[in-house]
Amino acid sequence: MSQQFLMATLILAPLIGFLINGIRYKKHSAEVAGAIATGAATISFIVSVLFMVQLVGSEPENRRIAVSFFDWINVGALKIPAGFVVDQISGIMILVVTGVGSLIHLFSIGYMHHDKGVAKYFAFLNLFLFNMLLLVLGDSLPVMFVGWEGVGLCSYLLIGFWFTDQAKAAAGMKAFVTNRIGDAAFILGMFVLFLTFGTLHFHELNHLMPASPALSWLSPLTLGTLLLFIGATGKSAQIPLYVWLPDAMAGPTPVSALIHAATMVTAGVYMIVRMNPVFLMAPNTMEVIAIIGGLTAVMAASIGLTQWDIKKVLAYSTVSQLGYMFLACGVGAFGAALFHLMTHAFFKALMFLGSGSVIHSMHEEQDIRKMGGLKKYMPITHITFLLGWLAIIGMPPFAGFFSKDDILWMAFHSPRGHILLWVMGFAGALMTAFYMTRLMALTFWGQSRVDKKIHPHESPALMTIPLVVLGLLSVIGGWIGIPHVIGSILPGEPSNILEAWLEPVLQQVPGLEHGDPSQEWMLMGVSVLFAALSAAVAYNFYVKNPERPKALANALGGFYRLVADKYRVDEGYFALLIQPLVKGSQGLWFYVDVNVIDKATFVVADVVRGGGNFVKTLQNGNIQRYALYVAMGIVISLTYILLR
Amino acid sequence: MGNSLTEIIINSIKLILVFLIMVQAVPVLVWLERRGSAFIQNRFGPNRIGPLGLMQLLADAVKFLFKEEFSPAKSVKFLYYAAPVVALVPATLAFAAIPLGAPVQWDQYVFHLQGYEISVGIVFVLAVSSLATYAILLAGWGSGNKYALLGALRASAQVISYELALGLSIVGVILLYGTFDFNEIIQAQQGPLILHWMGHEITFLSFLPNWGIFYQPLGMVIFFASAFAESNRLPFDLAEGEAELVAGFHVEYGGFKMLLFFIGEYGHMLVSSALIATFFLGGYTIPWVSMAELTQWVGTFIQTPNWISLVTGLITFAVMFAKIAVFLWIFIQVRWTLPRFRYDQLMDLGWKTMLPWALFNTILTATVIYFAHLG
């Protein structure tokens, strides 16, 4: 099979699924639609596995399969082929996207079983998968941007999937608009880069980089990368554009798992990793990225401490985990960022699906205060959720541990890093451990606060199978990236497979020397220890004596309420940006539009209508009159011909 | 028309003769019909006047001629009187175009035993007989009577519908013989039946005459059936459903005008039978006897070639009429054995059964001919 064919299958399979389901979305039942959609996703997954096998089979330096179908844009200097590339980075990404995607499709069959527009739902899911693959595989910024916009659209459609509910529709709108802001910046970034380097092709860009970093803030490189990063903040929910993600939980839970935890929101991170040489050459941008990422990690985690909606908690934890990834990118630990992206995709998808299963069994109840003691009702969900929990709070040897500690170590150790960054990450880790434990405790442990009318039950196999698979992944997923210090003492000395794998495509931060193991051991020990401690504290708080949190909240008083209100960021945005806009537009409407533009159009309309009225008299419905016109026309033309 | 005066005269005489043949056939047919129906129904029928009641026809003619001449008060006179004449025309014209015997060679002249030879005879006959509708419509409208009008509309609709099946069923024959000319068709049907397939000759059937019916059985059936409908005979005589429409379009007609309608109807029967004989039964040819043999056999009695060919022509003429008579009798027999259709049944039969089968026959014939000539 030719690479072209494989690539076409990989990309088009979801699109075809989308078309089939989309065209007949009124007819298909949940089973049929789900079977079609899941089949399409699975086909893509199989193909991506084939690609990975090929890559593994070939030598490290030419692990790169580039396929170009046709010239998409060809204007002057701008030549954009519709080209797609599978290399070490996008290879991992397509595995994650299609693999987790397939599992979530499978889960959705059970979850969306009773919904009216289930086929429409699956059609959107497939469309999202298609766009995501475009984004991941695109070998140039514009191609990636197509997917970038596409996933934005799908997330809008899926957040507002139950659009009859005003709030949910509004949430979708919010997500879309916020993304648009980022996208505008993204486009500008593309312009800058094109002006500077005359190409938007990743491969060429990465090789066009100057030898020495551009230190000035105004250098086109810095500007372009900054703009791209703003785009990333939009898509990946970083400060200041993170506000849409918590609301995005209005969508169906599998959607939150797929789009708003595993794949789409990581697009920004992926973009930065994919362009790591470019970003490396813009230290200022890196700095900004690192700081923003750190801040986001801390802030989101702190908000997560106070939320009562199970999905909101997960959403904020997602934001903060993304913050980790950006932090990693910022300190030049691109490998760590990608690593964490992958592991996070596993355990966060797992936890979202778990929460979905919980919500499903609780009949759409999302408030963790009304849960508790679900352990005995839904054992499988509980076990898998437990695994995810262990992974996210970074307990060895679970997946989260390796990736997170890799990030923290790099934040501390990398020349681009700083002790403060490490502190942020550390604080974030502590809070993560706390609120995750809190979530576990309130949801599964302790005595049941479940409403008497509701009888929780374990979800069907269709939903638990993905949970189990993801649980397994979030245990072993991290073992491909075991750091040397640990690997050296483990039996068989497992090396860092991921590092070796990514080595050819990732550039080292200049001046990164080998850190000494003792330091690394120490940091690792500290973070794990304190995470465990805060987890224990949380357990104590919410299981042993549940009145303490309230006491603490009262003690904190205003600060607590501030955090609980998510720092009132939305309100601030509303007051500072949206209100002035609305007012200004209203002014324009009342004074400019009504008085000037409408008048003008009315005048034009009157002129046209007058003319029409005049011409109308000719068309009076009298057929014989028409015939007369024809005859006279013939007569006249004939006379002309004869007398000419 | 002709080049020399004699020819012109002879041809004009031929025309008159053909017309007379048709007109004179009618009383015979009437008599035949009445006697035949009587025997079928186990009666005697007209047997008073003359031997076997043969003179009955004269009496009928006289009665028809001397009946009172009247026209309904509400009728449109012109149309009312025009209709019977128009009814007579198509049958006559069509009948005149059909060859009734082998051409006669008299000195340097060649006389075909038909009113006038037309190279596109089939088209001509179809065209002329399609005019028969007007007679019905004129009669129905002209007599200013709602029964008559209804009958006329039904009859004309029926005729139009069945013309399709009729024409299509002939298409097979036209494909087979590749001509519109009756004489050529008849010539092609001489000799024993030898089928051609991919260039091979299949001779095990050659004890049969080389007639069209063996090539076009389905076509013949359809043609025969729709011929009944064309000439408004039972089981297709809805136009004159006595039960619901008294007598259909000629309810207001009597006397001689009625007779003209009769002549038209029987003329149609004649034409249909002659066409069937021509298309499917080898026309005026004698089975198992070729023209050459016939002339030779005649030559054993007579010497002068003119007379030989004349006698041959007359013999073939007799043969042709024998064939026609068979079908005429079938017409009569059917009329007195089968009941009448209901109108929707009639239309369904015409459009949903006969038309598709005729189409199928056409396509089948085309393919078979294609393969037959492959070799």
Place this chain on the structure above:
Amino acid sequence: MITDVFLFWFLAIVTLAAGITVVTVTNPIYSALALAMTMIGVSALFVTLGAYFLAGVQIIVYAGAVTVLFVMVVMLFDLKYEVVAFSRGKVSGALKLASGATLGGLLIGSIFLTVNGVTKAVSVGTSEKAGDTTKELSRLLFTKYVFGFEALGVLLLIIAVGAVALARSKGGTHAEH
């Protein structure tokens, strides 16, 4: 020789008379019958031009089918003599007549201006054996003009369906329930 000249003039006069009747008679029945007469006259003219097959088809199609349809429709509608058979309006009527007359004059004038050139250019007649023209006709129809032929077939199908859909019977033996 003489017979043909006579034939032409006779047919021409009959056809024209019938045509005029079609346009002028106030009773639609009569105009329909006159139309049939015109058709027959035209087909006879075809015969004088050696287009035997077309003549036959002309009668079958026009006189046998189309005009019969007209007559039947008129009878079904049972239209009596009309009060306003012609469109009123002095000016428009005059204009219409005038335009018609001028058009006729122009046509005839152009014919007289141009026809000689035509005949002088190619003055060969078709072969007179009608069978030949018929065979020739069919050959052309299925080789050079086959596309148009097929297109017409499709058109006829559409027309049939459309006509049935337009005037489908409401009630009666063939009503759809």
Place this chain on the structure above:
Amino acid sequence: MPNIDSAVSSAAPNMVLLTDTIPVGIGLTHYLVLSAILFVLGMIGVLLRRNAIVMLMSIELMLNAVNLSFVAFSHFLGLIDGQIMVFFVMTIAAAEAAVGLAILVSIFKRYREVNIRFFEHLRG
């Protein structure tokens, strides 16, 4: 176009026949003028008659005139193509009559009249 050539070539020996069937007296002109007059008649009918059925008949008249001129040309130019055109025209005419009458029938069901004036109500 082998057909045309064969037609012309086969026509050449038939000159005699041509001359004695269509004498010098009657030429193309006669037929064309006849068809022109018929055409104008039909046109006047379409323009002046109120009865839609009669208008349709007049259209048929015009078409016949055209057919006549076609056949005349094909005869005098020795080209069969004209007759093909007549074929097509006939088909179109039949179709047109069928549809026109169908429309008339539905109109008549509505207004119990076929006066062309009633078609002006069919706006929109």
